[in-house]
Amino acid sequence: MSLLSLSQMKTSIGQYHVLHDVTFDVPEGGVFVLLGRNGAGKTTTLRSIMGLWKPSPGSVRFRGEDIAGLHASDIARKGIAFVPENMGVFGGLTVEENLVLATAKGKFDDVRLKRIYDLFPALEQFWTKQAWSLSGGQKQMLSVARAIIEPRELILIDEPTKGLAPSIIDGMAEAFAEIGQSTTILLVEQNFNFAKRLGQGMAVIDDGHIAHTGTMPDFAVDTALQEQLLSLSS
Numbered sequence: 494m495s496l497l498s499l500s501q502m503k504t505s506i507g508q509y510h511v512l513h514d515v516t517f518d519v520p521e522g523g524v525f526v527l528l529g530r531n532g533a534g535k536t537t538t539l540r541s542i543m544g545l546w547k548p549s550p551g552s553v554r555f556r557g558e559d560i561a562g563l564h565a566s567d568i569a570r571k572g573i574a575f576v577p578e579n580m581g582v583f584g585g586l587t588v589e590e591n592l593v594l595a596t597a598k599g600k601f602d603d604v605r606l607k608r609i610y611d612l613f614p615a616l617e618q619f620w621t622k623q624a625w626s627l628s629g630g631q632k633q634m635l636s637v638a639r640a641i642i643e644p645r646e647l648i649l650i651d652e653p654t655k656g657l658a659p660s661i662i663d664g665m666a667e668a669f670a671e672i673g674q675s676t677t678i679l680l681v682e683q684n685f686n687f688a689k690r691l692g693q694g695m696a697v698i699d700d701g702h703i704a705h706t707g708t709m710p711d712f713a714v715d716t717a718l719q720e721q722l723l724s725l726s727s
């Protein structure tokens with residue numbers, strides 16, 4: 494059984510029908526990548542899974558249970574976390590306070606905290622700094638750390654490399670590969686070079702429809718399909 498299974502998910506925002514038919518399965522473990530041009534519906538797909546938009550009709554099954562229509566906090570309690578494109582960190586709070594707020598009981602599990610320090614040493618270094626003073630890459634690390642400070646089964650991550658320097662992106666790729674060994678990641682990306690290093694399974698969304706699903710190794714060598722679906726030319 495897939496960890497997450499979307500079937501004919503449709504989402505309207507106000508009067509606009511944004512998602513027309515989103516159908517794909519995310520297997521358990523590793524990194525699954527959702528690609529698509531600007532405005533194709535990637536963020537709307539993640540927000541619909543998380544319950545931040547209400548998909549209707551269609552189903553969103555998580556471990557076989559239909560979670561479509563549940564409140565976002567109930568979906569989070571089932572083990573799904575969302576790392577939004579704007580990162581969602583609290584600028585006026587320190588790194589430590591941002592992480593405390595992301596815990597269920599207001600305190601850390603030492604093993605998880607140590608893992609976060611190992612993945613993102615800058616967060617230990619800037620532990621008492623307010624988040625607004627961090628670089629873009631460090632804010633992104635904090636945003637991902639907030640998602641994994643509690644045990645999660647699935648993390649939805651929206652365009653984590655946007656605006657980051659190549660050296661930071663390399664570190665982020667290593668961190669995601671390591672996180673993907675114990676937690677499933679559904680990653681939305683525009684940076685195809687980053688995505689193709691990480692993804693095992695993948696899907697392409699185009700104008701609110703899933704236009705392609707397959708494996709990343711196959712898609713990575715199919716330049717004609719990349720050009721057709723993403724307007725990428727090699």
Ligand SMILES: Nc1ncnc2c1ncn2[C@@H]1O[C@H](COP(=O)(O)OP(=O)(O)OP(=O)(O)O)[C@@H](O)[C@H]1O
Nearest residue numbers: 506509511529530531532533534535536537538683
């Ligand atoms: N709050 C909103 N109100 C109206 N339309 C919206 C809203 N949010 C998104 N849309 C529209 O829905 C479509 C899909 O947007 P979405 O943000 O999901 O695309 P995306 O693939 O994530 O794009 P990008 O890569 O640019 O972030 C776009 O046409 C967008 O204009």
